[in-house]
Amino acid sequence: MTEYKKVLPTVDDVSKGFWDACKKHQLMLQKCSDCGQLVAYPPMKVCPGCLSTKLGWIKASGKGVIYTYSVIHRTAAPGWKDEVPYLVLIVALDEGPHMYGNTLGVKAEDVACGKKVEVVFDEVTPEISLPKWKLV
Amino acid sequence: MSLKDKYAIVGVGDTKYGKHPGLSHYDLNVIAIKAALEDCGLTNKDVDCLLTKAPVSGFQFGYSSVICELIGIEPVVTGTIDVMGATAGVMVQTAMGMIEAGLCKVAVLTYGDNPVTGVNPYGGVAWEKMWGDPGMFGMYGAPAKYSLFARRHMHEFGTTPRQLGAIKVACCKHALLNPKAQLQKAVTIEEYLNSPIIADPIRTFDSCLVSDGGGAVIVTSAERARSLKKKPVYVMGYGQYARAQQEYSKLNLMDGPARKSGEMAFKMAGVTPKDIDVAQIYDCFTITAMITIEDYGFCKKGEGGSFVEGGRIELGGQLPVNTAGGMLAECGLSGFQGIIEGTRQLRGECGPRQVKDAEIGLVDNEGGTMQTRSTLILRR
Numbered sequence: 001m002t003e004y005k006k007v008l009p010t011v012d013d014v015s016k017g018f019w020d021a022c023k024k025h026q027l028m029l030q031k032c033s034d035c036g037q038l039v040a041y042p043p044m045k046v047c048p049g050c051l052s053t054k055l056g057w058i059k060a061s062g063k064g065v066i067y068t069y070s071v072i073h074r075t076a077a078p079g080w081k082d083e084v085p086y087l088v089l090i091v092a093l094d095e096g097p098h099m100y101g102n103t104l105g106v107k108a109e110d111v112a113c114g115k116k117v118e119v120v121f122d123e124v125t126p127e128i129s130l131p132k133w134k135l136v
Numbered sequence: 137m138s139l140k141d142k143y144a145i146v147g148v149g150d151t152k153y154g155k156h157p158g159l160s161h162y163d164l165n166v167i168a169i170k171a172a173l174e175d176c177g178l179t180n181k182d183v184d185c186l187l188t189k190a191p192v193s194g195f196q197f198g199y200s201s202v203i204c205e206l207i208g209i210e211p212v213v214t215g216t217i218d219v220m221g222a223t224a225g226v227m228v229q230t231a232m233g234m235i236e237a238g239l240c241k242v243a244v245l246t247y248g249d250n251p252v253t254g255v256n257p258y259g260g261v262a263w264e265k266m267w268g269d270p271g272m273f274g275m276y277g278a279p280a281k282y283s284l285f286a287r288r289h290m291h292e293f294g295t296t297p298r299q300l301g302a303i304k305v306a307c308c309k310h311a312l313l314n315p316k317a318q319l320q321k322a323v324t325i326e327e328y329l330n331s332p333i334i335a336d337p338i339r340t341f342d343s344c345l346v347s348d349g350g351g352a353v354i355v356t357s358a359e360r361a362r363s364l365k366k367k368p369v370y371v372m373g374y375g376q377y378a379r380a381q382q383e384y385s386k387l388n389l390m391d392g393p394a395r396k397s398g399e400m401a402f403k404m405a406g407v408t409p410k411d412i413d414v415a416q417i418y419d420c421f422t423i424t425a426m427i428t429i430e431d432y433g434f435c436k437k438g439e440g441g442s443f444v445e446g447g448r449i450e451l452g453g454q455l456p457v458n459t460a461g462g463m464l465a466e467c468g469l470s471g472f473q474g475i476i477e478g479t480r481q482l483r484g485e486c487g488p489r490q491v492k493d494a495e496i497g498l499v500d501n502e503g504g505t506m507q508t509r510s511t512l513i514l515r516r
Contacts, residue, residue, distance in 0.1 A: 007269075068291070070283040070284050072274060074332070074333075074334045075274060075280070075335075076276055077271050083274065086274055088274055098386075098387060099384055100273045100275060101273065113291035
């Protein structure tokens with residue numbers, strides 16, 4: 001496997017559940033068992049709704065629509081220079097929260113706000129599979 | 137207990153903007169403070185409150201205390217505030233509250249920075265790397281973040297690049313009438329459209345300058361103001377608001393914090409957007425200014441594109457905006473330049489770029505990517 005040169009996510013106590021599930025190709029959301037608030041990536045230690053620490057994991061459908069997007073032509077993001085132009089989306093998950101994501105196998109000219117997307121997983125290193133998005 | 141018209145901006149001071157290779161950010165603060173004191177005829181001995189915005193080009197624990205030493209004062213009140221680019225306007229409001237509370241009488245508010253020639257702890261433009269993991273997605277830097285706002289605005293309202301470009305064109309026109317402005321070159325719409333794309337739809341010409349420089353303002357009571365050198369510029373109304381979440385947490389990027397900050401300010405001032413003769417709107421990016429003009433109610437949400445066309449925001453138009461060039465052409469420092477120009481306009485000091493009979497002005501300051509906001513409504 002070619003070396004992955006880009007910034008990898010920080011896997012720690014808070015985010016381990018998210019990344020373990022990504023390895024199994026499952027997108028997860030946090031849900032607060034005290035107030036029901038949902039939190040998409042990045043995971044939090046404390047519920048932003050009620051400040052409870054009782055944030056558990058639930059399975060996300062992996063479906064959403066493109067809320068907005070950018071086609072990056074110039075970047076200082078480490079490891080991304082060779083990828084330009086590349087897409088970055090904000091996906092509005094069907095469950096409600098929004099999250100950042102890159103695309104897999106999608107042309108910039110085919111993208112538009114409001115288009116439906118579905119998550120796919122890109123096994124970029126032996127440890128990390130990244131959730132990415134394809135058009136449906 | 138309204139503070140409407142009880143306080144005034146009495147002194148303003150700024151450096152030229154651009155590159156200051158021999159000057160530290162400490163120096164830039166001192167130069168600006170000295171200029172502001174001379175502007176109102178006060179001395180450092182009169183100052184009992186000093187508030188600073190910390191520079192991006194260096195970290196110093198107790199920053200405002202260093203500035204106090206450099207200008208030889210022992211104030212009652214000092215401190216550093218960081219709400220990013222909204223700080224300057226927030227400091228004016230904080231100073232008014234401190235004076236009202238009886239803690240002090242004369243407040244000097246200052247920001248000096250040298251991101252161009254100084255040592256940058258982040259290895260690039262400081263605000264490229266903000267918090268969180270967005271770098272993981274290749275989302276890095278303010279232009280990329282604002283492209284998300286611009287794309288959504290185009291999707292919801294049909295806004296065009298040409299309309300964004302009208303803001304750059306207006307700011308550049310105004311900067312030509314300001315000898316201190318960093319950019320002294322007119323820009324046509326065609327040049328704007330041909331400028332390189334950083335993150336579609338944001339072009340280099342949508343992005344503010346990066347500047348070394350410093351600015352300071354002095355606030356005191358209306359009574360004291362009337363005994364000083366220049367005509368006081370009174371604070372009629374103020375407001376603040378923070379939509380502090382990042383772009384991926386906010387469900388509606390089209391509703392900026394200026395809406396609520398503005399409501400507060402207009403209510404306190406007892407005026408409406410129609411009463412504003414001149415506006416300084418935070419323009420770190422063209423899209424920022426456009427969304428903000430809508431948020432303040434100068435036009436309906438979504439109509440910002442047509443509002444900025446046809447010279448409406450240029451000198452001589454219905455609502456002159458960023459009359460010294462704004463961040464797009466005067467300087468990119470996220471500091472006092474809007475407050476300083478707003479004050480000078482209401483004093484009638486602006487010469488060729490003076491808005492005729494300007495009586496009431498609005499000054500807008502933003503922090504982060506539409507995350508914090510300050511609104512000031514000033515009058516002569």
